[in-house]
Amino acid sequence: MKPIWIELVNTGVANRFEFKDEEIIEMNWRLTKYPELYSSVIKHEMQHKDGNYSFHDFLHDMKSRTPGLFKFMGNHITAWVQILPFYWDSKKKNIVYDISSIISWVMMIGMVTIAYLGLRWLL
Numbered sequence: 001m002k003p004i005w006i007e008l009v010n011t012g013v014a015n016r017f018e019f020k021d022e023e024i025i026e027m028n029w030r031l032t033k034y035p036e037l038y039s040s041v042i043k044h045e046m047q048h049k050d051g052n053y054s055f056h057d058f059l060h061d062m063k064s065r066t067p068g069l070f071k072f073m074g075n076h077i078t079a080w081v082q083i084l085p086f087y088w089d090s091k092k093k094n095i096v097y098d099i100s101s102i103i104s105w106v107m108m109i110g111m112v113t114i115a116y117l118g119l120r121w122l123l
Contacts, residue, residue: 011081037068061100
């Protein structure tokens with residue numbers, strides 16, 4: 001098992017990244033002001049599978065219930081980076097992508113498109 005480190009960052013809520021010899025959970029430093037939410041988010045991230053992203057991880061993200069998360073995101077605008085499918089990570093100097101977010105966006109766009117086409121056909 002690889003060591004898992006927690007690194008505090010300025011944006012997003014939390015993400016887990018795998019590297020060759022270690023894993024890092026990036027947590028928004030503002031979560032430390034909310035101990036219950038911080039604990040809940042850490043627990044969520046630890047339940048992700050080691051290794052490559054899997055369908056289990058997607059289901060885990062979709063079924064996750066984290067009380068207080070949307071209130072936190074409403075109070076801290078920098079946390080909204082979490083819902084972006086792609087974003088620039090200035091520390092790593094590269095583009096980071098989130099598979100769960102990409103799939104969620106594709107599903108939402110698909111549902112909106114189907115609804116639009118259905119309403120257009122009906123009217």
